[in-house]
Amino acid sequence: MRAPEIRAWSWEVLDTPIGPLLLAATDQGLALVVFHADGKTAAEAVSRLTRRLGTGPAPAPHRAAALAEAVRQLEGYFAGGLKEFTVPLDWSLTTGFNRRVLRELADGVPYGTVVGYQDLADRVGEPGAARAVGMAMGSNPLPVVVACHRVVESDGGIGGFGGGLETKRALLALEGVLPQPLF
Structure with a gap:
């Protein structure tokens, strides 16, 4: 069995009108959005992503550029101003x-x-x-x-x-x- 590729990634929880969303991104793009990301749900999602990507989130100073962009665009979407997402996407979690x-x-x-x-x-x-x-x-x-x-x-x-x-x-x-x- 091949070991998973180790990739740097970062995550955060964004409060939205539909509840908290966990966002996770690699250097390639936004990789994951999880609904209802309260403490337990967020911890489980981070644990699953850690197993999938082969490493834990990067140290605090690292924040994938795509994560910052995803936050900005989702805030714009929920404010009613953004009609099309252009944040880079990391499609590695689906095949x-x-x-x-x-x-x-x-x-x-x-x-x-x-x-x-x-x-x-x-x-x-x-x-x-x-x-x-x-x-x-x-x-x-x-x-x-x-x-x-x-x-x-x-x-x-x-x-x-x-x-x-x-x-x-x-x-x-x-x-x-x-x-x-x-x-």
Whole structure:
């Protein structure tokens, strides 16, 4: 068994209108976004990432440039001013079909629009893979930035969401796809 590649990375928790998000980045780009990143969830995510990247976070003086940029862009997004993320992404936490689907989502489904699971499967040349697209959305290491909240059911249903349906509705409302919740 080959030892994991050791890579420098950094992380922080960002308070947002949908709750705390853990952001982790390498020198290649933003690698991970985790919903509901309270103390326990954040610690578990950091532990998993440590095993995956083969090292702990870099000492305090190191902060991946992509992490600072991700924070800036997410703050702009939640303030309603940013419509397109341009932070570099580190795709190393996803592979194969899932990576193809997520890249198509990132490149082909802009702010304020939605796409069906089946349509996304068709776009990546896998017309029978609508359920597999759903699985790819569930394993998305970069939610919000790679906007899996924009993937909905073809019959008009909202579909599932790893961050919870309330979070999905809030993100779609922020982008003008759904009306803002009344309370």
